[in-house]
Amino acid sequence: MTRTLDATDLARVAVFAALIAVLGLPGSFPVFGGVPITAQTLGVMLAGAVLGPWLGALSVTVLLALVAAGLPLLAGGRGGFGVFLGPTAGYAVGWILGAVVIGLIVHAGGRRPVVWRTALAMIVGGVIAIYALGIPVQSLVTRLPLGETALSSLVFVPGDLVKAAVATLVVTTLVRAYPRGFRRMWRVATPERDRVGVAA
Amino acid sequence: MSIVRCAGLRVRLGAREVLGEVSLDLSARTIALVGDNGSGKSTLARVIAGLLRRTGGDLRVMGCDPDCDPAALRARVALVLSNPDAQIMMPTVAEDVALSLRSARLPRAERDARVDAALARFGLDGLGDRPAHDLSGGQKQLLALCGAFVRGPRLVIADEPTALLDGRNARRVADHLLADTGHALVLVTHDLALARRCESAVLMADGRVAASGASSAVVDAYESALTC
Amino acid sequence: MSIVRCAGLRVRLGAREVLGEVSLDLSARTIALVGDNGSGKSTLARVIAGLLRRTGGDLRVMGCDPDCDPAALRARVALVLSNPDAQIMMPTVAEDVALSLRSARLPRAERDARVDAALARFGLDGLGDRPAHDLSGGQKQLLALCGAFVRGPRLVIADEPTALLDGRNARRVADHLLADTGHALVLVTHDLALARRCESAVLMADGRVAASGASSAVVDAYESALTC
Amino acid sequence: MLSLFVPAMGWMHRMPAGPKLMMLAAAAVAVASSPSTWVTVMVLVLPVALYAGAGMGIRRGLRVLAGAVWGLRWVVAITVTGQLIFLGLEPAVANTCRVVAALLIAGLVPVSTSVSALLDALERGLSPLSRFGVDPGRAALLLTLTITTIPVLARLAAEVRDAQRARGLRPSLGRGALPLLVSALRHADDLGEGLAARGIR
Ligand SMILES: Nc1ncnc2c1ncn2[C@@H]1O[C@H](COP(=O)(O)OP(=O)(O)OP(=O)(O)O)[C@@H](O)[C@H]1O
Ligand SMILES: Nc1ncnc2c1ncn2[C@@H]1O[C@H](COP(=O)(O)OP(=O)(O)OP(=O)(O)O)[C@@H](O)[C@H]1O
Ligand SMILES: O=C(O)CCCC[C@@H]1SC[C@@H]2NC(=O)N[C@@H]21
Ligand SMILES: [Mg+2]
Ligand SMILES: [Mg+2]
Numbered sequence: 001m002t003r004t005l006d007a008t009d010l011a012r013v014a015v016f017a018a019l020i021a022v023l024g025l026p027g028s029f030p031v032f033g034g035v036p037i038t039a040q041t042l043g044v045m046l047a048g049a050v051l052g053p054w055l056g057a058l059s060v061t062v063l064l065a066l067v068a069a070g071l072p073l074l075a076g077g078r079g080g081f082g083v084f085l086g087p088t089a090g091y092a093v094g095w096i097l098g099a100v101v102i103g104l105i106v107h108a109g110g111r112r113p114v115v116w117r118t119a120l121a122m123i124v125g126g127v128i129a130i131y132a133l134g135i136p137v138q139s140l141v142t143r144l145p146l147g148e149t150a151l152s153s154l155v156f157v158p159g160d161l162v163k164a165a166v167a168t169l170v171v172t173t174l175v176r177a178y179p180r181g182f183r184r185m186w187r188v189a190t191p192e193r194d195r196v197g198v199a200a
Numbered sequence: 201m202s203i204v205r206c207a208g209l210r211v212r213l214g215a216r217e218v219l220g221e222v223s224l225d226l227s228a229r230t231i232a233l234v235g236d237n238g239s240g241k242s243t244l245a246r247v248i249a250g251l252l253r254r255t256g257g258d259l260r261v262m263g264c265d266p267d268c269d270p271a272a273l274r275a276r277v278a279l280v281l282s283n284p285d286a287q288i289m290m291p292t293v294a295e296d297v298a299l300s301l302r303s304a305r306l307p308r309a310e311r312d313a314r315v316d317a318a319l320a321r322f323g324l325d326g327l328g329d330r331p332a333h334d335l336s337g338g339q340k341q342l343l344a345l346c347g348a349f350v351r352g353p354r355l356v357i358a359d360e361p362t363a364l365l366d367g368r369n370a371r372r373v374a375d376h377l378l379a380d381t382g383h384a385l386v387l388v389t390h391d392l393a394l395a396r397r398c399e400s401a402v403l404m405a406d407g408r409v410a411a412s413g414a415s416s417a418v419v420d421a422y423e424s425a426l427t428c
Numbered sequence: 429m430s431i432v433r434c435a436g437l438r439v440r441l442g443a444r445e446v447l448g449e450v451s452l453d454l455s456a457r458t459i460a461l462v463g464d465n466g467s468g469k470s471t472l473a474r475v476i477a478g479l480l481r482r483t484g485g486d487l488r489v490m491g492c493d494p495d496c497d498p499a500a501l502r503a504r505v506a507l508v509l510s511n512p513d514a515q516i517m518m519p520t521v522a523e524d525v526a527l528s529l530r531s532a533r534l535p536r537a538e539r540d541a542r543v544d545a546a547l548a549r550f551g552l553d554g555l556g557d558r559p560a561h562d563l564s565g566g567q568k569q570l571l572a573l574c575g576a577f578v579r580g581p582r583l584v585i586a587d588e589p590t591a592l593l594d595g596r597n598a599r600r601v602a603d604h605l606l607a608d609t610g611h612a613l614v615l616v617t618h619d620l621a622l623a624r625r626c627e628s629a630v631l632m633a634d635g636r637v638a639a640s641g642a643s644s645a646v647v648d649a650y651e652s653a654l655t656c
Numbered sequence: 657m658l659s660l661f662v663p664a665m666g667w668m669h670r671m672p673a674g675p676k677l678m679m680l681a682a683a684a685v686a687v688a689s690s691p692s693t694w695v696t697v698m699v700l701v702l703p704v705a706l707y708a709g710a711g712m713g714i715r716r717g718l719r720v721l722a723g724a725v726w727g728l729r730w731v732v733a734i735t736v737t738g739q740l741i742f743l744g745l746e747p748a749v750a751n752t753c754r755v756v757a758a759l760l761i762a763g764l765v766p767v768s769t770s771v772s773a774l775l776d777a778l779e780r781g782l783s784p785l786s787r788f789g790v791d792p793g794r795a796a797l798l799l800t801l802t803i804t805t806i807p808v809l810a811r812l813a814a815e816v817r818d819a820q821r822a823r824g825l826r827p828s829l830g831r832g833a834l835p836l837l838v839s840a841l842r843h844a845d846d847l848g849e850g851l852a853a854r855g856i857r
Contacts, residue, residue, distance in 0.1 A: 005794070006848075006857060007848045007849075007856055007857050008844070008848030008849075009848075010794075010798055010801065010851060010856075011844045011845075011848035012844040012848070013798060014798055014801040014802040014847070015805055015809065015840050015843060015844040015847065016844075017802040017805075018802050018809045018840075019837075019840050021802075021806050022806060022810050023829075036730055036731070036734060039829055042829065042833065046837060050837070050841075062798055062799060065778065066799060066802060066803065069766075069771060069774040069775060069799075070660055070661070070765060070769065071659060071660075071766075072660050072766075076727065078727060078728075079766055080762055080766040081681065081765060082684065082759040082760075082761070082763050082765075085685070085688055087734065087735055088731065141688070142735050142751050142755060143692055143747065143751050144739055144742055144751075148741075148742040148743075149738065152734070152737070152741075152742075167833075169830075170834050170837060173291045173834055174834065174837060176291050176292075176331050177291040177331045177333045177334075177834070178331070178333040181837070181838065181841040236594045236596060237564050237597055238564040238565065238566075246818065249822060251821055251822065274821065278823070279818065279822030281818070281819060282592075283839065285835060285838050285839045286812060286815040286816050286836075287835070288838070289820065289823075289831050289832075289834065289835055290834075299823065299825070300823045303825070336465050336466040337465045338466075347823060360592070363591050364510075364588075364591060365465060365618070366463070366467075366618050367618060367650075367651075367654045368464055369464070369465050370618070371654075390593065390594050390595065390598070422595075426596050426599075474849070479853070502855050502857075503855070506853060507849065507850075508853075509846060509849065509850060509853075511846055513808045514843060514846030514847050514849075514850050515850040517797075517800070517801055517850065517854070519772075519800065519803060519804055527797075530793075530854075530855070530856065531856065561807050561808070576854075579854075
């Protein structure tokens with residue numbers, strides 16, 4: 001959005017925003033994809049992990065801006081700024097924070113993503129950070145006290161853990177299968193090899 | 201035996217009738233599907249492969265009705281697309297081929313043996329442990345063929361499998377598809393020289409069959425229509 | 429005048445030397461780039477278009493150095509790719525063509541006039557308000573040409589622009605590209621008949637130039653290497 | 657296709673996007689902050705009146721309203737269940753009506769405003785930020801680019817599902833995510849080049 005974003009970044013941000021939208025379309029992939037347990041959080045996790053914290057957050061923001069502008073891009077075909085007055089508003093805004101946290105942890109220290117760090121990122125950023133905004137807002141909107149709201153949001157936990165596992169697997173596989181998709185250089189941990197390796 | 205037989209086949213996608221009243225009885229082993237962009241070739245291929253349900257009419261593929269017995273059909277039919285990236289599901293070459301054998305529940309040793317044999321047949325031996333997305337475009341498409349053929353399909357449906365390949369790779373892929381290894385072939389292509397290598401051909405126009413018969417006659421007719 | 433001149437051009441992508449020591453001096457108006465999958469054609473095309481920086485060597489495109497004066501180059505060079513979907517950025521046909529004129533900051537009336545003229549030239553007049561993704565594959569590729577030509581480029585670089593098109597659409601696109609409207613053309617293609625229609629050709633192999641010269645001679649050499 | 661817009665010529669549709677947004681947002685926030693008692697059920701009158709009186713025609717307006725209510729069924733379900741279990745009948749009914757009424761009122765914005773009008777309003781709204789390095793034109797381009805990319809990615813997802821089924825696998829997100837992601841990344845590369853080639857950096 002600022003002048004520092006080159007054409008490739010612009011395209012990648014748009015593509016990930018579109019990816020999150022597509023994961024909410026009916027008939028995309030079975031098993032997931034109902035409201036409010038939605039595959040879209042998987043898209044958020046992938047955006048943070050692949051694009052990194054800032055571009056990942058930007059792509060989530062773009063999606064939410066389009067939702068606010070009235071496109072029916074949330075699971076179940078919901079859209080309009082009313083979404084941001086509803087009980088799930090905090091979760092939706094939490095996606096932005098989630099993408100930032102995931103990106104920061106996955107790429108911490110400019111090192112190549114490894115399984116444990118990626119899994120940690122998905123739990124901390126993709127679950128805890130999102131709930132940290134989602135639950136208070138839900139409680140505020142529905143006037144159900146915080147504790148009870150937190151208790152009722154436990155229904156999301158099994159699905160979110162499955163999505164975190166899938167995201168971890170996909171991201172760590174991408175490191176092996178298509179490293180240039182990350183579009184960054186990684187520091188190589190072993191000092192005797194050259195300091196900069198892999199991916200462009 | 202008849203490979204594909206249909207009568208009054210209709211397919212509606214969204215608000216649009218994409219295939220209208222297609223009637224065919226194809227028994228040649230290799231069948232080319234040609235026609236302009238948007239004429240309905242891919243749609244027909246996907247209906248035959250059991251990936252899309254028809255809206256009306258009658259269809260038999262290798263003697264069975266895709267809508268009544270999708271599992272039986274899927275066990276016998278394989279599909280190859282032009283975009284290799286969409287067809288590669290696993291990180292390494294060997295894992296990707298093995299994925300096709302998952303539903304067969306073979307013992308591990310036999311599965312590995314079949315994977316190795318398939319890789320060798322398509323000239324990919326020695327690449328089993330390589331990341332699949334590191335392969336060149338031509339190699340990726342050979343890998344997709346490998347994943348399709350390892351299940352021993354009786355019918356292979358290929359939708360523009362050579363569109364993105366160079367002459368050498370295109371010929372290699374076409375040779376594998378056309379070779380008689382006990383399978384029939386339905387091949388969608390814009391490459392008319394390749395279409396001529398099939399025994400018979402179907403010319404699609406605007407969601408209908410415009411001509412069908414021996415490939416040389418059908419392709420000649422199409423080619424002369426193209427140049428005037 | 430020389431269209432593309434390079435000496436010892438090298439390009440490294442990731443850990444890999446994709447182009448090594450390419451030296452060329454091309455002055456024909458239409459130049460075909462042929463070679464196997466992975467031989468470096470697209471990479472060379474992108475370096476010439478100023479989309480990728482070289483790692484070493486010297487390069488002049490239409491007399492200017494892409495690395496020193498990228499803005500000047502971009503104003504003169506247009507690129508057409510094979511996947512039409514990747515070239516459509518805007519919801520409607522007219523908006524998409526107008527996008528190419530964004531950086532020119534023309535007054536609205538003049539911009540609209542140029543868009544209309546370009547649409548008419550490529551046979552898309554009357555489709556201006558249609559959603560771009562509703563067009564057929566061939567029409568989408570014509571729209572991509574429209575977006576490339578509306579800026580009045582002096583050099584058009586096309587990377588397999590006809591790979592996904594039927595015979596009729598492929599010929600229409602090729603005719604527009606090859607027509608002499610004051611632009612030079614660098615055309616990457618696997619379609620050797622199309623390559624022969626260019627004046628000169630370059631054969632790439634493994635990141636190097638294997639042959640260059642009159643297109644008939646180069647393509648003959650490549651074709652005979654393919655068949656043996 | 658990808659829009660909630662209902663074409664009509666009534667006063668609500670003709671109203672400029674900015675003021676309309678302000679008006680409906682104020683109404684929705686007012687409703688959302690009403691108390692949690694039985695009387696609150698009355699707030700449902702407001703969306704009914706607004707949809708019926710927006711100038712789409714009364715019956716058409718009510719049909720659109722019914723569609724909007726149906727679209728909120730899951731939001732209603734989670735709100736009601738939690739409330740019934742923990743708070744009892746009166747707050748459950750009142751809070752659910754309050755939330756639903758506010759969402760329905762806000763829902764009139766996309767129903768009566770075209771996406772391009774909203775994007776224009778968004779671009780105007782962002783223009784004060786240009787002092788901080790945000791380029792509103794570029795932001796609008798990014799939003800539009802996303803809209804045009806959605807059908808392309810939907811098709812890539814369909815291709816991946818086809819490829820899975822063709823190999824005798826049931827389509828699943830677990831296994832489809834990798835090919836979808838790689839195809840999407842390659843599409844992004846192509847798209848980036850397409851942009852650059854059109855003189856957009
Ligand atoms: N999901 C869909 N919804 C609506 N229309 C569709 C859909 N898929 C395809 N079509 C339309 O159906 C027609 C036939 O499409 P199809 O892909 O079968 O053509 P094709 O012969 O394979 O063309 P090409 O040579 O370009 O691949 C086209 O006009 C296309 O726009
Ligand atoms: N970003 C990249 N990082 C590393 N390697 C790359 C990258 N892009 C391309 N390559 C490799 O560079 C080589 C040349 O690629 P290029 O796309 O230029 O070939 P090509 O001649 O256009 O092939 P094709 O006919 O298949 O399009 C290939 O081996 C490819 O795998
Ligand atoms: O669709 C919305 O209205 C916003 C998203 C709400 C979904 C939240 S995100 C965390 C939790 N996990 C899910 O699968 N759904 C909820
Ligand atoms: Mg097709
Ligand atoms: Mg190429």
